[in-house]
Amino acid sequence: KNEVEQSPQNLTAQEGEFITINCSYSVGISALHWLQQHPGGGIVSLFMLSSGKKKHGRLIATINIQEKHSSLHITASHPRDSAVYICAVRYPNEKLTFGTGTRLTIIP
């Protein structure tokens, strides 16, 4: 069983819809990253969270340390948001473990 579970694995939505991607992990961590990977392959770090909530433009990330759960939300989704979103947990020794990713497709 992967230490980091993401859901859903695939998500297709219409432009403008509110998107939620979930990430659960099983052991204590020092931080959680949300990464975005576009079809070209490059990986970009969207957020790093250790508590609470962060917002950047239309993207919002939350984390609940007690429940070992994080969510990534996209408001007013757009076709350019289509990508694979990857959750990664960071342990106190700086080691990272990745989720399997969520493939998001936004249809115009």
Next chain:
Amino acid sequence: DAGVIQSPRHEVTEMGQEVTLRCKPISGHDYLFWYRQTMMRGLELLIYFNNNVPIDDSGMPEDRFSAKMPNASFSTLKIQPSEPRDSAVYFCASSLGVVRGSGNTGELFFGEGSRLTVL
């Protein structure tokens, strides 16, 4: 800063050949990570360094893989001999380690990746 720089971007080689992948981290970052991404297994950590010292190489698949960081601005990942199952995209990433109260965000910065195909 130009970001994390990896080379080559693409490499096609034959089974048995030696492959060397290179990475230049962002200046000042004290952590460097090597990851591998395949369709079957997703992203996997191979090895990471702190201040040029290997900290955890438990993700390195076998003895055919080796990584070095001779100085703060350069690292290599070598596969010798290469096999078809090594075909993957290899990413290098760097970050500042999170130190409480320092303001370091610990944000990860990835290179563009090196796509390796072993025939």
